[in-house]
Amino acid sequence: MAQRPYIVGNWKMNGTRAMLSEARAIDRAAQRHMKVEVALAPPYTLIHAVHREVEQIGVGAQDCHPGAEGPHTGDISASMLADAGAKFVILGHSERRADHNESDELIERKADAALEAGMRVIMCCGEDARTRDSGKAEKFVLKQLRASLPRLDDAAERLTVAYEPIWAIGTGNTATPEDVGQMHTAIRGLLVELYGQEEGAEVRILYGGSVKPENARDLLSADEVGGALVGGASLTADSFMGIALAVGETPEA
Numbered sequence: 622m623a624q625r626p627y628i629v630g631n632w633k634m635n636g637t638r639a640m641l642s643e644a645r646a647i648d649r650a651a652q653r654h655m656k657v658e659v660a661l662a663p664p665y666t667l668i669h670a671v672h673r674e675v676e677q678i679g680v681g682a683q684d685c686h687p688g689a690e691g692p693h694t695g696d697i698s699a700s701m702l703a704d705a706g707a708k709f710v711i712l713g714h715s716e717r718r719a720d721h722n723e724s725d726e727l728i729e730r731k732a733d734a735a736l737e738a739g740m741r742v743i744m745c746c747g748e749d750a751r752t753r754d755s756g757k758a759e760k761f762v763l764k765q766l767r768a769s770l771p772r773l774d775d776a777a778e779r780l781t782v783a784y785e786p787i788w789a790i791g792t793g794n795t796a797t798p799e800d801v802g803q804m805h806t807a808i809r810g811l812l813v814e815l816y817g818q819e820e821g822a823e824v825r826i827l828y829g830g831s832v833k834p835e836n837a838r839d840l841l842s843a844d845e846v847g848g849a850l851v852g853g854a855s856l857t858a859d860s861f862m863g864i865a866l867a868v869g870e871t872p873e874a
């Protein structure tokens with residue numbers, strides 16, 4: 622079954638209530654572009670407010686704690702996020718792996734916790750420039766994913782993978798569609814190995830890293846690319862929905 626392209630905005634550590642108007646504008650535009658599935662992951666502080674303001678788009682979080690509750694000052698559990706209106710959580714982002722020293726093992730536990738709380742998971746992976754230059758990118762990414770992906774029985778049904786080469790994030794550099802297609806094809810092979818032919822084939826694989834309205838069509842036409850995880854260009858409705866339009870959508874209204 623062909624799935625709609627999935628375009629997810631990751632606001633990272635950006636956004637105050639003043640940005641709710643952008644979320645509303647994104648939602649209104651998404652209602653006119655139903656051939657694309659649009660979602661936003663605002664910072665924790667805006668999840669509930671965005672959830673209340675929007676009708677069409679999915680709302681998610683950028684991280685969660687692996688535990689359900691307890692003495693973890695400053696942390697937020699998956700069930701708390703679900704209660705605030707989040708339907709998915711981004712896990713294993715390279716910024717969290719770097720800033721918070723997150724291991725593959727911790728990330729897998731977070732993924733299990735999110736699935737157990739009824740949420741969907743967007744699992745990120747990606748190599749740095751040195752690994753790419755040494756020709757070991759594919760090996761690195763598959764190892765990282767193999768160790769981070771959730772193994773619960775129905776995990777694949779609620780899983781999305783995002784390939785985000787670190788050297789392409791926030792830099793204006795993007796991988797070539799050929800490199801993206803090659804990596805996504807390798808990731809597809811791993812998903813089929815881990816989850817079986819049918820379920821592994823249905824997991825969407827997003828590309829992330831300096832996706833903009835101008836390059837989205839090319840990147841999204843690469844093999845096995847099911848959408849985009851967008852940072853900087855998701856902060857305004859104009860550029861974010863420009864990406865949705867560029868992936869081949871014609872407005873219905």
Ligand code: 13P
Nearest residue numbers: 631790791830831852853
């Ligand atoms: P940019 O689109 O700003 O490069 O960020 C990509 C990303 O990290 C999305 O999660």
